Structures are given as structure tokens and as C-alpha cells.
Amino acid sequence: MSNDIFVWIEQFNGQVAGPSWEAIGAARTLSQTLGGQVCACIFGQGVEALAKDAIAYGADKVFLADDPTLADFRLEPYTALMAELARQHQPALILMGATARGRDLGPAVAVDLETGCVADCTALEFQDGQLVATRPIYAGKLLCTCTVPERRPAVFTLRSRAFPKPEPDPSRTGEIIQVAPILKEEDIPSKVTGFQETVGGVNLADAAIIVSGGRGVGGPEGFEPIRELARTLKAAVGASRAAVDAGWIPYEHQVGQTGKTVSPDLYIACGISGAIQHQAGMRTSKVIVAINKDPEAPIFQLARYGIVGDLFKYVPALAEELKKRLGA
Amino acid sequence: MHIVVCTKQTPDSAAKLTVDAAGNVSWGDSPIVINPWDEYAVEEALLIKERLGGNARVTVISMGPEAALEALKHAIAMGADEGIRIWDPIFEGSDTLATSYVLAKAIEKMGDVDLVLFGKSAIDSQTGQIPVEVAYRLGFSPLTYVIKIAELDPAGKTIIAERLLEQGRQVVKAPLPAVVGTIKGINEPRYPSFMGIRKATRAQYPVWSATDIGADPAKVGAAGSGVRWTRIFSPPTREGKAEIIQAETVEETVRILVDKLMAEKVI
């Protein structure tokens, strides 16, 4: 076994998912204790350019597989390649983002290598030589710590925005190693036949700021001021389940236990009461602002700042003020 | 067509949880329920069966102690045909590596399974790893985060599924047998009917042991696990109540708020 750390760099159409760079940053920190190199694994088609980025963000070495069979994320070819690279190079750890794709690849690789995979980590630190991961359980009502005491490599998926994104340093140098895929197209049963991109780029998990609306917005048109505020802040739009169930906004926007888990720097909850299941998805946000006409709403217990009043007055006023200040 | 739904029991999602110094979690007198995400998997199995004019059998399985019966009973009450509990004291302490092994062995034993449905994750341990692990072990097509089964052709043995990823919907065509990890939005789970509840109360729930499914004792329980939980604790509590911003006018109020947010460096 080496002391190297593998990091899977997730990309879609050549765009790298935020948690991948965060994972490189986490790997750099861990490698200070572990020694060994940080090795980025980049799979796709037409993705050579990303190798340099990975080095700038902190990789010492890049395993680059550029092949049509890897154009779309598919579990079979990605797992086969990742597991084979791990068998050849024997890293101590494998890190990746806890995105939909990462939460598929991590455990599949772990099964292939008969090792442990810790899901959705929010912190990683060495204690007495053992890497200890912290992760939320029971919808974030509790936390637990986990280790992978014996098996190697140990696999960890990291929650979006739980680890700081490193500053890229274009002067860093590293080694790029071309690798070939393991499976041929005819050995891959799954075929990707289409991709419908979400319009309006919801991607809540990556958003630094989220403006969310709940039942208090009163109807589909009630999301207009929410969207306007979001545009001003370059924020993503979130929603409570009540608003989604009412059909005012698609499910993709739902935050909470049965929706997305988010952790932005700023979460502005408008007309959301703050039910425990909603809190489950947003309680780790750095600063929470609540705008609600009911001073007793539970959201005020979680929020750092609150405005008690009508969202239809305060949300547009807030957007106006921000436009002035941010010069937007 | 034989459809298997994997499910487990969890404390109710509204339960107030406490944890003692030894790390034991308790949920007071809150009920144990079927893992809420799994209701979508059961519902989808029933919808498929209905679409096939009843030409399918829905088996629900759960690896777990007695309490797992709650999940099986709920699924039967919704309309599933039979429930099997998979348990052996040596399964105690299994992580997802070991649990997926046990579930895969049980599904292998059945021999004729075309489709295995899962919930997205369990609301207690919330790993979401079991569906993909079971698929990988069985060599079944791995379809997770499925928001829509667009096509299911039992004769041609193919399935077309729409998977919800961060950037949108990926459409995948794959051969059966397949594993489908469902998410909310795929359907609206039905409530158990009165007749269903009666059926669930009277039904027999066979228990399959490690020997019954041919499981290697070295691959189950703590011995077969990769991950060890070392501590469970309550998260640090937030500072308490929000600072309420209240000025003469709406404009002044939002101005103060923006000042504070700028000072916090979040905008």
C-alpha cells in the first residue's frame, strides 16, 4: 500500500463539479499527515484540458482516461477503471464529491475492492493515525464519526461545500499519465440515450447563496419576487415541500429531508415555517435569514437574522437595496 | 415478472432524538415506521404490476431484527404480495458493504428476479449506498436516482429510466434484470387500505438465516464490514434565536440587513 490519495474529478460536458476541487483541497491537507501524493483521476471524452486544472488545484499526478466509452458517466466503465487503477497503485484513500454520481461510484468501487465507503462526510481529520470522518445522520439531527479501521483503500464521499475550495495555482507542476479504459463499448450494458438539462441551472448543491420560497408565497406567481432576488444575488432558487407539492415549482428545487441537502453561505427563507424536515436540508447553511409574518415560526430559532413581516414587501425591497449596493 | 422491493424500518421522521453518553439513540414514544423513501419503491412496484395487468409478483425483503416487520407489514398493506425478513444474529453490526452482500445473496437465492427496487436512502443512517452496491454485486443494471421509468419491456428484457442528476435528467436504456433506486417525484405513494392492513396482520413473514441464503459468515456483520461507527452525538446547537431586524420603514430594515450580511461577508 502507498500513502497516495486518489481523488475522482467529476465532470459534465467538461465542467468540473465543485466538490471535486474541494476534495482535492481536502486531499492536500490530509497528505500533509499521510505523506504520499495526491492523484487526480479524470475520465471523459475531450477532457485533457482538465488535467492542468487539477494540478493547479493541488494534484501531484493525474490519471487521465480520454475515450468515447467514458463520454457520459456510466457506472460500469467508471467503476471498472477506478477499481483497476486502485489495484495497480494501492492508494491509502479515495475521495470524491457526494454528488449523485459520486455516491454511485464511491460505493461501487468499494464493493469491487471489498473495502469501506463512508458517505457524505462533512469533516475529515486524523486522530491517533486513524482517519476519522464526521457525517450527519437522522436528517442532520445527529452526527456520527466513522473510521475504516482495517481495509484499504478507504473510500470517502464528501458533502458539497463542506470543505473549502482551494485557490488554483497555475505555477504548480505535476505528472500526467494517460490510461486506457477497461471495458469496451460492447461490454457496457447501459446506454445513455439522452440528457435533458434543467433549465435555469438550479444546481442547489453548489450554490453559495440560496433564496427559498414556501407556502407563504401563495402561488406560482409568488415565486417571481423570489426569483428576482435570486437573480440579483446570483443565487439558486429553493423551495419547501409545501410549495412543491402545491405544484408551484418543480421538485428539483425542493430543499429538505425528501429534497436536496444544501449548505450555502447564505440561505434566505421566505414564507417558510421551518418544519424539522425542511431544516434537515438547510440547517448547516452558514448564515440563515428568515422573512416570515409569524414571529413564532420555528425558522426564527434557526436563523441568524429575521424579519417579521410580509415577504411581498420585504423581498422586493431587499432586491432593490442589493441592486444599489452591488451595482447590479 | 418478479419484482423485489428492499426496505427497512426507521424512527418516524418527526421523532425527537436523544443520544446518551454511550451513543445509544432513542426516539421516545415515536413510532417505528417504514423508511419514508421506501414507500416510493413499493408504490412503483405496485404501479408496474398494475400496468402489466397483474402479471407480476411483488416480494418485499428487509434485513433486520423483529422491528423490520413494521416495514414489511406496511408494504404488504399497500399491496405487495409477500414479505421476507432476512436475519441472523451474525448480521448485527453490518455496514453497507455487508448489508448489500446479504441482500444480494437473498435475491440470488430467489433466482428469478427481474427488477429490484429501492428507496433513495434510509433516513437514519442516510448513506444511500445500498442500491448501487446490490446492483454491482448482482451484475444487474445500476439505475439509481430514477424519477421516471419511461419504458419497461419484460419480453424484450429492457428498461428505459430517467435519472435525476445535478444538471438534469439522464435517460438510460439498460437490460433487465435491473436495480432501480427511486426518488421522490417518481409517484405518489398510496395509503394502505383497510383490507390491506388486515392482510398484513394475518400474513406469514418467513425469516431467512445466513445458512438459508448461503452467506459466508466472514462477509457479514462487523467482520464483513469496512466502516466502523465510533461515536454518535448531537450537533452543536445554534446560537439560539434570530436577531430580529425591525426599523421604521421597510427600506431601512432591508438596509440594516444588507449591512449585516456584508459584514458577515456572505454577499
Ligand SMILES: Cc1cc2nc3c(=O)[nH]c(=O)nc-3n(C[C@H](O)[C@H](O)[C@H](O)COP(=O)(O)OP(=O)(O)OC[C@H]3O[C@@H](n4cnc5c(N)ncnc54)[C@H](O)[C@@H]3O)c2cc1C
Ligand atoms: C416524511 C416527510 C418528509 C418531508 N420532507 C420535506 C422536505 O424535504 N422539505 C420540506 O420543506 N418539507 C418537507 N416535509 C414537510 C414539512 O413537514 C412541512 O410541511 C413543510 O416544510 C412546510 O412548508 P412551508 O414552510 O412552506 O409551509 P407552512 O408550514 O405552511 O409555512 C408557511 C409559512 O409562511 C408564512 N407566511 C405566509 N404568508 C406570508 C407572507 N405573505 N409573508 C411572509 N410569510 C408568510 C407563514 O407564517 C408560515 O410560517 C416533509 C414531511 C414529511 C412528513
Ligand SMILES: Nc1ncnc2c1ncn2[C@@H]1O[C@H](COP(=O)(O)O)[C@@H](O)[C@H]1O
Ligand atoms: N437492512 C436493509 N434491508 C433491506 N433494504 C435495505 C436495508 N437497508 C437499506 N435498504 C434499502 O436501501 C435503501 C438505501 O439505504 P441506505 O443505503 O442504508 O441509505 C433504502 O431506501 C432501502 O430501500
